[in-house]
Amino acid sequence: MHFNQKYLQPNRIHRQRGISSMVFSLVLLLLITMVSIFTGKTVSLERKIMNNDNRSKMAFNYAEAGIADAIAYLDNDPDVDGDGNVDPVYDTDNDGVGDTNTATIGTGSVTVVTTDVSGGNMSAIQIEATGLSDDSTATRTIVLTASTINPLGNGPEVPLVTRGNVIISGSATVTNPEGHHTIWSGDSIDLGSNNSTATNVADFSDANYPGCMDTPLTCNTVSSSNKTTIGLDVIENDSSLSGLSLPDFFENTFGINPTAYRNTSVTLETTAANANNDLDLATNEVVWVEGDTTFENNTTVGCESQVNGGNVCPANNQNPSIVIINGDLTMDGTPHIYGLLFVLGNVNLTGNATVYGSMVVAGSATSTGGGSLDIIYHSDLLNDLTTIGPLAAASGTWRDF
Numbered sequence: 001m002h003f004n005q006k007y008l009q010p011n012r013i014h015r016q017r018g019i020s021s022m023v024f025s026l027v028l029l030l031l032i033t034m035v036s037i038f039t040g041k042t043v044s045l046e047r048k049i050m051n052n053d054n055r056s057k058m059a060f061n062y063a064e065a066g067i068a069d070a071i072a073y074l075d076n077d078p079d080v081d082g083d084g085n086v087d088p089v090y091d092t093d094n095d096g097v098g099d100t101n102t103a104t105i106g107t108g109s110v111t112v113v114t115t116d117v118s119g120g121n122m123s124a125i126q127i128e129a130t131g132l133s134d135d136s137t138a139t140r141t142i143v144l145t146a147s148t149i150n151p152l153g154n155g156p157e158v159p160l161v162t163r164g165n166v167i168i169s170g171s172a173t174v175t176n177p178e179g180h181h182t183i184w185s186g187d188s189i190d191l192g193s194n195n196s197t198a199t200n201v202a203d204f205s206d207a208n209y210p211g212c213m214d215t216p217l218t219c220n221t222v223s224s225s226n227k228t229t230i231g232l233d234v235i236e237n238d239s240s241l242s243g244l245s246l247p248d249f250f251e252n253t254f255g256i257n258p259t260a261y262r263n264t265s266v267t268l269e270t271t272a273a274n275a276n277n278d279l280d281l282a283t284n285e286v287v288w289v290e291g292d293t294t295f296e297n298n299t300t301v302g303c304e305s306q307v308n309g310g311n312v313c314p315a316n317n318q319n320p321s322i323v324i325i326n327g328d329l330t331m332d333g334t335p336h337i338y339g340l341l342f343v344l345g346n347v348n349l350t351g352n353a354t355v356y357g358s359m360v361v362a363g364s365a366t367s368t369g370g371g372s373l374d375i376i377y378h379s380d381l382l383n384d385l386t387t388i389g390p391l392a393a394a395s396g397t398w399r400d401f
Contacts (some may be wrong), residue, residue, distance in 0.1 A: 052137075052138065055133035055134070055135065055137055055138035056133070056138045056140060058106075058107075058108055058131070058133045058134065058138065059108065059131040059132055059133045059138045059139050059140040060131060060140040060142075060400070061131065062105045062106065062108045062109065062110045062131030062132065062133075062140075063110060063129045063130060063131035063140045063141060063142045063400070064129075064131075064142065065105050065110060065129075065131070066089075066103070066105070066110035066111070066112045066129030066130075066131065066142075067112075067127055067129045067142055067144065067393075069089055069090070069103070069110075069112065070089045070112050070114060070127045070129065070146070071127070071146050071391050071392070071393070073087070073089040073090075073091075073098060074086070074087075074089065074114065074125055074127075074146065074391055075390055075391035078114075078116075078122045078125060079122060080096060080097045080098070081097045085116075086114045086115065086116050086122060086125055087114075088100050088101045088112075088114075089101060089112050089114060090102070090103045090112075101113060101114075105131075106134075107134035108131060108132050108133050108134050109131075109132045110129055110130065110131045110132070111129070111130045111132075112127065112128070112129045112130075113127075113128045113129075114126070114127055114128075115128075117145060118147075121387055123147060123148045123387040124145055124146070124147040124148075124394070125145070125146050125147075125391075126143065126144070126145050126146075127143070127144055127145070127146055128141065128142070128143045129141065129142050129143075140400065140401070141400065141401055142398070142399070142400045143397075143398075143399045143400070144393050144394070144397045144398045144399070145393070145394045145397040146391045146392060146393055146394065147391070147392070147394045148387050148388070148389045148390065148391055148392075149264060149265050149389035149390055149391075149392055150386045150387075150389055151254070151261075151265040151266075151286045151322055151385065151386075151388065151389035152254070152322070152340070152382065152385045152386050153251075153253060153254035153255030153256070154252065154253060154254070154255055155253065155340075155358075155382055155385075155386075156253060156340070156358040156360055156382070157179070157181070158176060158179070158181045158182060158183065158184050158358070158377065159174050159175065159176050159182055159183070159355075159358055159359070159375040159376065159377040160174050160182065160183045160184070160358070160359050160360075160361075160365070160375050161183075161184045161185075161241075161253075161358070161359075161360045161361070162183075162184075162185045162186065162187070162241075162360075162361040162362075162363070162364060162365050163185075163186045163187070163241050163242060163244065163249050163361065163362050163363065164185075164186065164187050164242075164346070164361070164362075164363045164364030164365070165185065165187035165188045165189065165190070165364045165365075165366075166183060166185050166187075166188075166189040166190065166191075166236075166364070166365050166366075167190045167192070167364070167365075167366040167367070168190065168191050168192040168194070168197050168366075168367050168373075169192050169194075169366070169367055169368055170192070170194065170349065170367040170368065170370055170371040170372050170373070171192075171194040171196040171197050171367075171371075171372040171373075172191070172192075172194075172197050172349075172367060172372065172373040172374070172375075173196070173197070173198055173199070173200065173373075173374045173375070174198075174199045174200070174373075174374075174375045175199070175200040175201075175221055175374075175375065175376045175377065176199075176200070176201050176202070176221075176233070176377040177200070177201075177202050177212075177213070177216065177217055177218070177219040177220075177221050177376075177377070178202065178213045178214075178216060178219070178377055178379055179201065179202060179213060179377070180201045180202060180224075180232070180233055181201075181233050181234075181235065182199040182200070182201060182224065182225070182233045182234060182377075183199065183225075183233070183234045183235070183236075184235045184238065184241065185234075185235065185236045185237070185238065185241065186237070186238050186239070186240075186241030186242030186243075186244075187236065187237060187242055187364070188236055188237060189230065189234055189236040191225060191226065191227050191230070192227055192367075193227050194227060195227065196372075197226060197227055198223045198224075198225065198226045199223070199224050199225040199226075199231065199233050199234060200221040200222065200223055200224065201221060201222060201224045201233050202219040202220075202221060202222075203219060203220040203221055203222040204222075205220075205222075206219050206220040216377075216378045216379055216380045216381075217376070217378065246258075246344065246362055249362050250342075250344070250362070253342065253360055254342075258326075258344070262288055264390075264392075265286055265389050265390065266286050266287070266288045266324075266390075267285050267286045267287070267388070267389070267390050268282065268285045268286065268287045268288070269287075269288045269290070270287065270288070270289055270290070271289070271290050271291055272289060272290065272291035272292055272293040272294075272327065273291075275289045275293045275295075276294075276295065276296050276297070276299050279295075279299055279301050279323065280299050280300055280301070280306075281300055281301075281303070281304065281305075281306065282301050282302070282321050283302060283303070283304055283319035283320075283321060284319045284320075284321060284388045285321040285322070285388065286321070286322045286324075286388060286389060286390075287301075287321060287322065287323045287324065288324050288326065289323065289324065289325045289326065289327075290326050290327070291326065291327045292327040292328045292329075292330075292345070293325050293327060293328070293329050293330070294329075294330040294331075294332055295329070295330070295331045295332060295333060295335040295351075295353070296332050296333045296335075297333040297334070298333060298334050298335070298336070299333065299335040299336070300313070300335070300336045301321050301323055301335075301336070301337045301338065301339065302318065302319060302320040302321045302337060302338025302339040302356075302357075302381070303317050303318055303319070303336065303338050304317040304318075304319060305317045307336040307354075308334065309334060310354075312356075313336065313338055313356075318338050318356075318381065319338075319384075320338045320339030320340070320356075320357060320381040320382075320384050320385055320388075321338070321339045321340075321385075321388070322339055322340045322342065322385055322388070323337065323339070323340070323341050323342070324342045324343075324344070325341075325342070325343045325344060325345065326344050326345075327344065327345045328343070328345035328346045328347070328348070328363070329341075329343045329345065329346075329347045329348070330347075330348050330349075330350060331347065331348070331349045331350065331351055331353040331371070331373075332350050332351040333351045333352075334351055334352045334353070334354075335351070335353050335354070336353075336354045336355075336356075337353070337354070337355045337356070337357070337359075338356045338357060338378075338381055339356075339357045339381055339382070339384075339385055340357050340358050340359075340360070340382060340385060341355055341357075341358075341359045341360070342359075342360045342361075342362075343359075343360070343361045343362060343363070344362045344363075345362065345363050346361070346363035346364045346365070346366070347359075347361050347363070347364070347365045347366070348366055348367075348368060349365075349366065349367035349368070349371040349372070349373050350367075350368055350371045351371055352371065352372045352373075353371075353372070353373050353374070354373075354374045354375075354376075355373075355374070355375045355376070356376050356378045356381060357376075357377070357378050357381045357382055357385075358375070358377060358382060359375055
């Protein structure tokens with residue numbers, strides 16, 4: 001039997017079309033597989049990038065926490081154990097002294113390294129905090145310098161400064177062994193009639209004069225003003241003081257207005273009712289007392305030991321403080337102040353008060369009855385105040401990597 005070839009051609013064409021479809025399907029499947037693999041790898045890579053980013057952020061957060069922990073510890077006292085070196089910032093045995101630089105935070109950890117860069121007084125400390133993620137694959141480091149805010153500003157250069165008048169009806173001595181000015185007032189000055197009232201200045205006839213004025217309490221002194229004579233050491237009715245507003249008068253001493261100062265430089269806030277307890281034996285503090293206040297008994301500020309009567313704080317116990325009274329101050333009992341006493345209101349002396357450093361009064365200063373006041377200018381104590389402010393990150397020192 002013979003078949004005509006033309007009747008066989010459609011079947012061959014049909015078979016060829018089937019092969020073409022199969023090839024197309026295989027190619028399509030291959031493309032889909034390749035896209036799926038690519039998509040899977042992309043998703044995996046994105047997930048890995050996201051996880052790495054999360055771990056990096058986690059490590060950064062731990063480093064930030066380490067910086068905060070360091071500033072909190074160092075602001076209290078960078079050398080609690082007194083060995084002359086900056087303490088580690090983490091206290092694991094709760095004895096008040098830092099003993100390690102590494103701590104667990106959350107699911108990760110942080111290591112903090114501190115270095116004194118102030119030249120020895122620890123007023124500027126470099127802090128390097130390295131945070132480590134939970135799986136230890138990511139680290140972030142922050143480095144900054146934390147320095148103490150200078151809370152003194154311009155500072156006084158005479159023992160007693162008042163914007164208002166000075167009236168002494170008891171007794172007072174105002175002594176400046178480092179210069180020739182004792183009282184600077186924006187109003188009148190009345191030294192009263194007490195034979196004990198006097199101002200004292202550095203004695204020209206001292207064999208070590210004028211060099212002795214560079215070291216506190218070394219120059220001999222000589223009386224300059226008394227109940228009958230107002231000497232050149234006393235400046236009264238100075239309109240450059242009386243013409244100042246209260247905020248400007250404050251800024252004249254501290255360099256900034258009262259509100260800004262309270263928010264940035266104060267290390268201890270208290271009320272008039274708690275002032276005597278909180279101030280007694282307060283050292284290296286910038287204290288803000290809110291309200292009209294009375295110093296009672298033997299309130300001692302700026303000395304590590306109690307000072308009674310006419311005694312003096314031992315030199316090695318003197319760690320001066322700044323005390324700011326936002327109100328009037330009555331000085332009763334026998335208070336002893338080492339540092340700077342600044343009163344935003346008036347001062348009334350009814351007891352026997354002693355100030356080593358300086359006293360600045362925005363209002364008037366008066367003594368009544370048998371009260372007595374002794375103010376001795378002491379520049380070293382005032383200079384020490386420049387390093388007792390709170391610790392804060394110095395501008396321009398932050399680096400992270």
